Amino acid sequence: MKRREVLKASLGAALVAGGLPGLARAQAKGKAVLYRVRPGTPGWPGAADWEGLRRATSGRLLKLASPFAGCATDASACAATREQLKNPYAVGDNPALTQTSGWQDAWLSQPSAYAVAARNALDVAAAVNFARTHKLRLVVKGGGHSYKGGSNAPDSLLVWTRAMNDVTLIDAFVPQGGTQAEALPAVSVGAGAMWIDAYTAVTTKAGRYVQGGGCTTVGVAGLVTGGGFGSFSKRYGSAAASLLEAEIVTADGQVRIANAHTNPELFWALKGGGGGTFGVVTRLTLRTHELPATFGGVFGDITADSDAAFKALVACFIAFYRERLFNEHWGEQVSLREGRKLHLAMVFQGLDGAQAKAVWAPFLDWVRASGDYSFKEPTIMAVPARRFWDAAFWEKTAPAIMARDDREGAPAHHAVWQGDRGQVGWYIHGYESSWLPAALLEEGAQARLVDSLCAASQQWWVELHFNKGIAGAPPQALAATRDTATHPGVVDAFALAIIAGGGDPAYPGMPGANVDEQEARRRAAKIRRAMDPLRKVAPNAGTYVSESDFFQQRWQDTYWGPNYPKLLQVKERYDPDGLFTVRHGVGSEQWSADGFTRKA
Structure with a gap:
């Protein structure tokens, strides 16, 4: 059946x-429709019920409201709130906000009715049991960075894990049910920790490396369960590939351990099967790696004098990438921008500054010799790897690189890359992405790739995120990433192409927020058209679930490919009633777009 x-x-x-x-x-239409309850509808918990949840969570139940609710009567407080929207740490510390303010014709950031500010797995279990008993929409938020609104739903109960942010290093971790022969150096991270918390403990203080995200304020749990890529994934594989064990509260309210020996199918699903789908992750244990001596970067812009020169530049770069950069040392991105500009924002590991400059010399020599380009010499620099996420180091070395959380009492290590600040609170107009198979780098295919990139860039900026495709990585990293739930195409892709655009923060109720919806839709349509040339050269390539279109077609196959049937089996075993439902998450085809109504 x-x-x-x-x-x-x-x-x-x-x-x-x-x-x-x-x-x-x-x-x-004559069919029974089952739905979750909302405030004011029959079945919504009464005051006594909420008080019971408050007691069960040691007073950690919060009633939420929009931070802009008082703007009409308190202009100064409202101005202070708006100023804090420039700071991703301040946004993350507010349970009523998300790091993205919305998506045109898709969703808007709106607070849950209540939140449990969980501090341990028992708090999470109490919230899960309450939501299941009362048939509430349940939402989970750690870092709150979900582009598709996965940590946001009005009228819901929010499990907010922000305070579960401890980070503990383990010299020889043995998974539950394993043997001492499996012992590996690891780090145990609470579900509310951000990657800056993990990098500070593992790299800055302990001199080791953990594969995580590039943005310092992204939550550890959300990134890992979505698959997860960081600046150096070309060397170490996806973040999910380093997962050794997880603690998770499933829909029945049980606190479970998932690893290769205990609940192994659930463990596999958590490695890229999508955040907020199989339960509430409360802790993760990740393998740590030996730290290379140096990390570094290459930054600059090259502008072509004509369309023909720009195409020649792109062709030269693709050939250069295939010959010199398609390996474990290089990550991050280049972008093809308006004005016939090639923007360089690459990083490297395991090379010193002189070695990095030698790698780039042939390409830069060609640019200089052609006479068709204007540019300043790109910045090529290497730093001690241990200082890469050290805000104090950057303040002394290059103050424009990082910005600290400037609030009084903020942890000294909380800083953000300056280039990521523009995303705080952004309102998305359109977002398209697709993996590009490494076969396109072969000599006979490069011309088609170059043509498609140039055609796409005439419509919109095109970003090539090389670290979000694992092809070119060492065999061990490829094997570990292949053993995750992420679409298998990731190991054959040399890059993830992203074409996206948005506008200023537009939280509902925020004074001064102004969205030109007609213009937003026009931009979204243009972004969709811009991806068409790339999809023609890379049909059915799949994409990264966490950075993709809200309106993604054939999402089951596009996100997980042949892994989807197995993921659906795991979902049906651990969450048969769909308590955990997110946009285009495993099993979500059984629910309507709002997550409240189940399809008959």
Whole structure:
């Protein structure tokens, strides 16, 4: 019997027996429709129920409201709130906000009705049990960076893990059920920790490396469960590939351990199967790696004098990338920008400054000799790897690189890359992405790739994120990434192409927020068209679930490919009633877009 038939049969039997506990029923076109409850509807918890949850979580239940609710009566407080929107740490510390303010015709950042500011797995379990018993929409937020609104839903109960941010290094970690022969150096990270917390403990203080995200304020748990890529993934694989063990609260309220020995299928699903889908992760243990001596970067712009010169520049760079950069040392991105500009923002590991300059010499010599380009000499610099995420080091060396959390009492290590600050609170107009297979780098295919890149860039900026495709990595990193739930195409891709655009923060109720919806839709359409040439040369290539289109077509195949049926089996085992439902998450095809109404 097919899954949908099983679902209908089980729901029908429950209704005949008197209805599913806590679920309201309605009639639509003669079919029973089951839905989660909202405030003001039958079944919404009363004051005594909420007080019970407050006691069960040691007073950590919060009633939420928009931070702009008082703007009409307190202009100074409102101005202070708006100023804090420039600081991603301040945004993350507010349970009523998300790091993205919305997406045109998709979603808007709106606070949950209540939040449990969890400090341990028992708090999380209490919230999960409460949501299941009362049939509430449940949302999980750590860093709050979900572009597609996965950590946001009005009228929901929010499990907010921000305070679960401890980081502990382990010299020889043995997974539960494993043997001493499996012992590896590792780091145990609470679900609310950000990558800057992990990098500070592992790299700055301990002199080792953990594979995480490039943005310092992204949550560890969300990145890992989405697959996750960072600046040096070309060397170490995806973030999920380093996961050794997870602690998770599943839909039945049980606190479980998942690793290669205990709940192994759940463990596999957590390695890239999507955040907020299989339960609430409360702790992760990640493998750490030996730290190379140096990290570094290459930054600059090269502007072509004509369209023909720009195409020649792109062709030269692609050939140069294939010959000199397509390896474990190089990551991050280049972008093709308006004005016929090639923007360089690459990073490297394991090379010193002289070695990096030698790698780039042939390409830069060609640019200088051609006479068709204007540019300043790119910055090529290497720094001690241990200082790469050290805000104090950058303040002395290059103050424009990082910006600290400037609030009084903020942790000294909390800093953000200046280039990431423009995303704080942004309102997305359109976002397209696709992996580009390494086969396109072969000599006979490079011309088609160059043509498609130039055609796309005539419509919109095109970014090539080389670290978000694992092809070119060492065999061990490829094997570890292949053993995750992420679409297998990631190991054959040399880059993730991203074409995206947005506008200023536009949180609902924020004074001065102004979205020109017609213009936003026009830009979104242009962004979609810009990706068409790349999809023609890389059809059915798949993409990264965490950085993709809200309106993604064929999302099951595009995000997970042949892994989706197995992921769906895991979902049905650990969350058969769909308590955890996110946009285009595993099993979400059973729910309507708002996450409240289940399809009949």
